[in-house]
């Protein structure tokens with residue numbers, strides 16, 4: 531396994547790249563401060579987001595809509611009971627999921643001591659999870675989401691006209707050992723089946739991402755694989771011949787990892803005593819249509835609506851951010867932000 535410094539000229543071949551030093555430490559300071567406030571009352575913030583989504587869902591009911599994620603939730607629920615096997619020396623597998631193996635086993639004593647110490651101090655140290663839709667609620671996040679450096683890379687690797695449709699923080703607490711992958715995040719493709727055009731994710735590091743605290747693992751597109759159903763890698767999973775081509779990417783604070791929706795990626799566990807956080811921003815081509823395009827269904831746009839207020843409702847549930855903001859180019863006359871005629 532080698533560490534690579536990649537370059538965006540390689541994006542079409544590899545499906546990922548890193549923009550080194552995309553943001554200065556000073557530029558990230560207002561975001562960090564806002565995050566501390568959000569974390570000081572996370573339930574309050576989550577209730578605010580849920581209320582905004584509920585209001586949009588109630589205004590646009592979709593009676594009889596199927597639950598498009600039920601099968602994934604069910605698979606996830608059963609996973610911890612299923613046996614774990616090795617795939618080569620550095621990966622493990624449970625059922626149809628494959629993930630990086632921890633380099634060292636979790637130490638329960640260390641974890642307990644740290645959790646006790648953290649309770650009175652930094653809440654991020656004990657938080658494994660996500661915080662959603664910050665760009666909807668805070669200018670500190672809205673502005674960098676559409677920063678010229680972000681628009682520049684997206685116009686080169688995605689499309690001339692691009693919208694931000696979702697954003698969230700991914701956090702791994704100190705010594706994280708979250709089941710069912712022991713603190714790792716399993717190999718998956720972002721997929722985003724709700725678009726008929728490409729999407730790209732930008733992930734901005736708040737802390738240095740090292741080999742020890744949850745680095746990205748990418749399998750370049752050029753390794754040769756198809757499209758999966760998100761993290762369902764099928765009965766054969768990923769073989770060692772693909773996993774041997776994995777590249778481990780580390781980041782400095784302010785670096786931005788960028789990947790395509792069909793790039794297979796995972797992250798490792800956090801073996802250190804400090805939190806590791808990144809801000810993931812999901813962008814799509816503003817000319818995309820909103821529907822069920824990457825899975826074969828008879829009527830791809832059934833159960834998908836863009837309301838007059840510009841909210842996106844999918845299978846009766848709110849989808850992505852409240853506002854799908856244009857970050858580069860111009861808003862096309864058709865495409866993903868155009869209200870659905872009813």
Ligand SMILES: O=C(O)CCC(=O)C(=O)O
Pocket residue numbers: 700701715720731733744795796797808810
């Ligand atoms: O931060 C992580 O652990 C996962 C990030 C990820 O999978 C993504 O941004 O697509």
